[in-house]
Amino acid sequence: MTQPHPPQGEDARGTAGTGEGATPDSERVAPSSQYRDIPQATVTRLANYLRVLGSLSETGTLIVSSEELASAAGVGSAKLRKDLSFLGPNGVRGVGYDVLRLQARIENALGLDRGHRVVLVGVGNLGRALACYPGFDRRGFTLSGLFDADPALVGSTVGDLVVRGVDRLESDARELGATIGVVATPEDAAQDVCDVLVRSGVRSVLSFAPIELDVPEHVEVRRVDLAVEMQVLSFNSARNDELLRAAGGAHAAGIPPTRGPLGSAVSTPSPARRSRTGKAGPLGSAVTRNGSVIAP
Numbered sequence: 195m196t197q198p199h200p201p202q203g204e205d206a207r208g209t210a211g212t213g214e215g216a217t218p219d220s221e222r223v224a225p226s227s228q229y230r231d232i233p234q235a236t237v238t239r240l241a242n243y244l245r246v247l248g249s250l251s252e253t254g255t256l257i258v259s260s261e262e263l264a265s266a267a268g269v270g271s272a273k274l275r276k277d278l279s280f281l282g283p284n285g286v287r288g289v290g291y292d293v294l295r296l297q298a299r300i301e302n303a304l305g306l307d308r309g310h311r312v313v314l315v316g317v318g319n320l321g322r323a324l325a326c327y328p329g330f331d332r333r334g335f336t337l338s339g340l341f342d343a344d345p346a347l348v349g350s351t352v353g354d355l356v357v358r359g360v361d362r363l364e365s366d367a368r369e370l371g372a373t374i375g376v377v378a379t380p381e382d383a384a385q386d387v388c389d390v391l392v393r394s395g396v397r398s399v400l401s402f403a404p405i406e407l408d409v410p411e412h413v414e415v416r417r418v419d420l421a422v423e424m425q426v427l428s429f430n431s432a433r434n435d436e437l438l439r440a441a442g443g444a445h446a447a448g449i450p451p452t453r454g455p456l457g458s459a460v461s462t463p464s465p466a467r468r469s470r471t472g473k474a475g476p477l478g479s480a481v482t483r484n485g486s487v488i489a490p
């Protein structure tokens with residue numbers, strides 16, 4: 195992860211400070227507000243780069259090239275450089291990115307350096323699993339409060355926290371300084387819970403309940419729906435089958451293989467296609483054909 199590599203693409207110009215072609219990073223930490231125009235898709239990818247960088251820093255890697263980082267994150271290196279260009283000058287030409295510095299830069303852009311206190315409502319099957327997951331802390335999210343309506347659960351310990359009654363949600367979430375509220379209740383309770391979270395001052399809600407939640411304009415809701423993710427996988431799988439069939443026909447006719455939907459040449463899947471480099475990701479996880487990394 196430390197070999198130098200020649201600059202290319204927009205980096206090579208070294209003008210706009212878009213990547214490894216830029217001058218060495220200044221120590222100046224930009225305010226997060228400077229990043230508000232970053233496109234949503236880039237924000238999602240930045241979070242992914244951050245995860246990869248976290249794994250690299252845990253293994254003591256100091257410098258990473260854009261190709262290596264891009265490969266581990268499952269994106270093309272041009273896209274990676276474009277994404278990182280939103281953060282201002284990064285990296286050193288011919289050397290690569292300083293892992294810790296880039297981590298700090300992305301954390302700043304994502305507002306993670308401020309830290310987030312999270313409260314979770316609904317400590318059932320899903321809520322318990324989330325409450326026991328140790329990975330949030332590593333990424334700047336401190337689970338600070340668990341709430342449930344079931345008297346049998348209130349007072350019990352889940353993970354490191356004692357479950358509180360939902361009747362205390364408004365006052366306790368405010369007192370805890372919660373910035374994010376997670377809704378893991380049945381759908382019929384989700385809107386009420388969301389309203390209480392909003393009254394407590396929470397401005398970001400992550401909901402697992404399968405309904406749309408009404409919130410005031412200043413509050414953002416993100417809904418997680420695994421069924422939707424599986425539907426996307428189903429669609430991609432059907433499309434890739436189609437492309438493989440077309441590529442098979444083209445091979446038979448002596449026509450070169452077509453490009454896949456993400457720019458990869460379509461060929462029969464094999465273990466060697468676990469990632470663009472044929473390597474497992476930094477977490478030992480496989481990079482899927484559509485570019486996402488499956489975390490262990």
Ligand SMILES: NC(=O)c1ccc[n+]([C@@H]2O[C@H](COP(=O)([O-])OP(=O)(O)OC[C@H]3O[C@@H](n4cnc5c(N)ncnc54)[C@H](O)[C@@H]3O)[C@@H](O)[C@H]2O)c1
Binds near residue numbers: 387
């Ligand atoms: N998005 C997804 O991919 C996905 C996947 C699985 C489940 N879910 C959804 O997540 C939610 C939780 O699922 P689950 O399997 O953990 O359900 P569950 O029944 O095991 O747990 C729900 C918990 O919410 C508590 N609760 C009920 N009303 C409440 C209220 N008013 N205030 C506080 N707590 C209250 C219950 O006491 C229970 O502990 C459901 O809405 C489910 O549809 C979503």
